[in-house]
Structure formats: C-alpha cells, structure tokens
Amino acid sequence: MGSLPMAAIQPQQVVLSLLTVGVLSLLSFAVYRLTFHPLAKYPGPVLAKLTSFYKVYHAYIGDMHLDVERCHKKYGPFVRYGPDNLLVNTVEGFHDIYGTGKKIKKGPSYVMHGPGNLIGVRDKKYFARLKRIFSQGFSDSALRDHEPKVRKQIDIFCNRMEDEQALEKGSSGWTLAKNMSKWCNYLTTDVVNMVVFSTSWDLLTSPKNRGVSESLATAVRMVGITHQTRWLYQFKLGPVLFPHLIGSILGLRKHTLSILGESKKAREENPDIKDVFAQFINAEDPATGTVLSADTVRLNSGTLIIAGSDTTSSSLAGTFFYLARDPEAYAKVVNEVRSTFPTPASIRAGAELNSCVYLRGAINEALRMSPVVIQPLWREVESPGASIGGQFIPAGMVVGSGIYSLHHDPVVFPDPYRYDIERWVVGTPEEMKTRQHHFAPFSVGPRQCLAKNFAMMEMLLTMANVVTRMDFKLPEGDAAKVGGGGKGQGWAREREGEFQMKSWFTSHVNGPMITFKKRQLE
Ligand code: HEM
Secondary structure (H helix, E strand, O other): OOOOOOOOOOHHHHHHHHHHHHHHHHHHHHHHHHHHOOOOOOOOOHHHHHOOHHHHHHHHHOOHHHHHHHHHHHHOOEEEEEOOEEEEOOHHHHHHHHOOOOOEEEOHHHHHHOOOOHHHOOOHHHHHHHHHHHHHHHOHHHHHHHHHHHHHHHHHHHHHHOOHHHEOOOOOOEEOOEEHHHHHHHHHHHHHHHHHHOOOOOOOOOHHHOHHHHHHHHHHHHHHHHOOOHHHHHOOOHHHHOHHHHHHHHHHHHHHHHHHHHHHHHHHHOOOOOOHHHHHHHOEOOOOOOEOOHHHHHHHHHHHHHHHHHHHHHHHHHHHHHHHHOHHHHHHHHHHHHHHOOOHHHOOOOHHHHOOHHHHHHHHHHHHHOOOEOOOOOEEEOOOOEEEOOEEEOOOOEEEOOHHHHOOOOOOOOOOOOOOHHHHOOOOHHHHHHHHHOOOOOOOHHHOOOOHHHHHHHHHHHHHHHHHHEEEEOOOHHHHHOOOOOOOOOOOOOOOOOOOOEEOOEEEOOOOEEEEEEOOOO
8 A cells, every 4th residue: 555645845934833833932921920920819900011112112112100109100119121020119118128137139130231331230249349449539529529519510510500692672671591401511510510520511610511511312222222121232233123223322332432541641630630430440350359350440430421411401401490489489589599609609418408498498498299210110029039118029020119109109298299498398207207107209228329419419519509600590481381291292291381301311301491689799
C-alpha cells in the first residue's frame, strides 16, 4: 500500500497559525494581568491594567496629575495605574512609600538617568555614599557662600522687570506685561549655573542662548515619558516613538558641554573658584575610590541644571500668578516685607526673612496649589514586600502617589482649589502639623529634594526683592488670563484661578503676564 501524499503547507496557513499563536498569547497575557496578577484585585482603568502605554500617553499629553486625580475620585485611594503600578492616595501610604524605614527603592525606570547620576541611583548604600558628596554643595555653610551669587542674579532680574525702556504708554509708570514663566526661567537657570559652575548662559541679559529654556523643557518632557516604562529606555524606543522631541535633547547636551567647557576654562584661570562643580571634580567616587569620572560629573551637572531651573522657576511663576489675583494676600505680603526690609539692600537670607510668615505662606500656598514635580514618583517594593497604607504589597510591584492629589485633600485643605495663604499662618499647632504632613512639594524622606533649602532661599529672596523694589499686578484685558484655566481647556482645567500645568516630569507652565511699577525709594 503506497503512503498518502503529504498536503503541501500553504504560506497563508503558516501566517494564520502564527497569528493564532500571537493572539492566544496576547489573550492569555491579558487574562493573567486582569485576573491572576498580584495587583489584580485593585480597581483602575482597564487599559492601564493591560499596558504601560496608558501612562505613556498621559505623560506625553501632560495631564497625568489630573488623570490621577480623576482615577482616585472614581476608584478610591488605591488605583492600579499600570500593569505593575499602584497609586496610593492616603497620607499614611504617601509617607510609607517615600519616608524612611520601608523596603522600597527608586523604581526601575530611574536607570535612564545613567550610572552614578544621583537622581537615578537605586542602590541604597551607594546612594548614601554618593549623597554625602553632593549634599555638601547645598549644606547650610554652602548656602552662605551661594547667597551673594543668588542676590546678584536677582538684582539683574529686578532691573529687567522694572525696565524703564519698556513702559506702557500713558500707564503712569507701569511696564509692558512680561511673561513670568519665561523670565523666572531665565533667572533660575542663570542662578543655578552661577552657583554650580560660576558661569552662565546670561539668559537674563542676552537673548542669544534663550533657546536652551525650550531644550530644558523638552528634556524634562522626555524624562517624564520615559519614567512610565523602562522598556522605552532599555530598547532605545524614545527616538523611534518621539523623534520630534529628540533634537532638543541633543541641543541641551551641546549646551551642557559648552557650560562645562566655560567652567573648566574659568578654573584654569582661577584655580581657587569655590562652587558646587569644584566639589564634584575633586570628590572621590565611593564605588571606585577614584575621582568621579568625567561622565559622572557631566551627568550630575546636567541633572542640577534641569532640577534646579525648571522647578524653582515654575514655583516662582505660580507665586506671581496667585498673588496678582489675590489683592488681600498681596497687600499682606507687601506690608510685611516692606516693614521688615525698608530697602532692597537690607534683604538677607536668614531669621528675619524666614520670619515673614505671609511671604512664606504665599510661596507655600503656590507650591500646594501647583506643586511642580507632579507625576507620581515611582518606587519599587523590595523583597519581602511592604505594608503601604495598611495594604501588603508584594516585592517587585511599583508604587507611587500624586503630590497634586495629596495637596488637594478637602478634609485637610477645605475648598482645596482656592488660594488661601492663611492656611500657613493661622491654625492650632495640631492643624498646622496636619497641613505640613499633607504638604510635600519637595517630596519627603531620604530621596527628597537635595536642594530644598537652597530653592526656598532663592524664592524668598526673589519675592522679597521684587516687592521691595516694585508694585506688580495683572495687565488689562485678555493678557490677564494667560496661565489660568478656562472653558474648553479639558477636564479639571476650567478653574480660571488655578495656574495650569502640563505634568511632564516637572511641570510646564505658561504665564502669568505681569506688569511692574518701580517704587520711589529714598
Ligand atoms: C521649588 C523648587 C524645587 C522643587 C519643588 C523640587 C522638588 C524635588 C522633588 C519632588 C524631588 C524628588 C524627585 C524624585 O523622587 O525623583 C527632587 C529631587 C532632587 N532635586 Fe529638587 N526641587 C526643587 C529645586 C531644586 C534645586 C534648585 C536643585 C539643585 C540646584 C534641586 C536638585 C535636586 C536633586 C539633585 C534631586 C535628586 C535627589 C535624589 O534623588 O535623592 N532641586 N526635587
């Protein structure tokens, strides 16, 4: 009996089989993620449970802080916001994640910042040793060294704000309106460069390098997107998926290298320069016992420029935004500062400045309403797991909290979308303690902002100098609306009195437009 002839396998059949296998694998993967995954019991958007690209999308369009808020309103305090990601919106949970003592470290996507770059270091022991080097740059004694450099840049900033060449016609001394997100960015970028490198791009005085502000913003946007999944970084997908954002980042690298070059040149001429960069180049790498490599120095320098410019500038712009809309708060701040410091020359960082409670309240309330590091800062739970907000979360899961949501808890901050500087001035000790516990613009715990005190000093000095030298207000007409919410801007973006932010890694803002009038000082 002859054997039956084998039927020839058609290419369509191969494709069909492969497709079937592919679809079945995807289906079983989806079923696993929705049903058997360790986070399966937590509610959340179905797409977020299935794929990290849900988060990537919100990071790209810049509404993640609002989407996080929307999800908590819909699903409650624990929300699954990615296949392995859990959002926690209780104050206990927040302090469990970011405070000390838990087996929790920075999330996997932080590797994108490169080895030896403080902000991205995940190993706790290595971090502790590295932090000893970098925190010296922002210690109390270092702040005293930095203060004159900061004041000098603030003086240039104030000269630009009261610029008499730009008086509006018939306005009895008021200047043309200025876009404060831009000007505050020029100020803080020049400040951070002077403090770290003793040289700067002179953004306040020269338009030549101002494109760097755009590059910084785009770099921050790309960081925020890449933070949502480590695959983007590991498989180098960023340039493929977001080619329009990459050019700016290359531009930023060029600018960083130029400032490093300038700074080195200045050091050859004067080897005694004392700044943060001098500490970097003379420091010993705790991992190798040798001096920090050129790459480590470059990476950390880039981090300081980004971390130190965008954040402080958006916070200052926010303070202008809210104060210019609140005549009562404005009057309290102005009276307090002018009675404490009769002349700009008398303004110094320290006890007197810190005693200006309305000024501090005005800045704190702007940071509460519009915290500038605004995406959930992802952390990985280490073995054997951790209790977070009363829930046991297994090792390997990635957890985070939205600072914007924490700051808008209506129980602690009644009428949470209203700017009210009294929250930081009036209250029983218990109430003040509770508010502080729910307030974390700089994060908390071991990985909180390295330069929190420096940033507060810079903001207090800036606002104190401005109100001593000038009056300021919103301009007439539509320009007054720039930066605020309004109809048609999207969900939760209708509130006209709220400074609108795009939640990139740090926030991106526009406005407010502000007009200034120089005071006559004897
Ligand atoms: C209003 C201004 C600022 C705010 C609101 C702010 C906020 C923050 C926050 C929330 C973090 C935690 C980030 C994370 O967990 O991934 C952070 C980290 C950091 N910030 Fe700031 N920051 C400000 C200004 C500055 C300035 C002026 C500098 C330096 C010149 C700076 C340097 C850093 C560094 C190096 C880290 C990383 C610390 C670490 O990973 O342990 N920041 N900042």
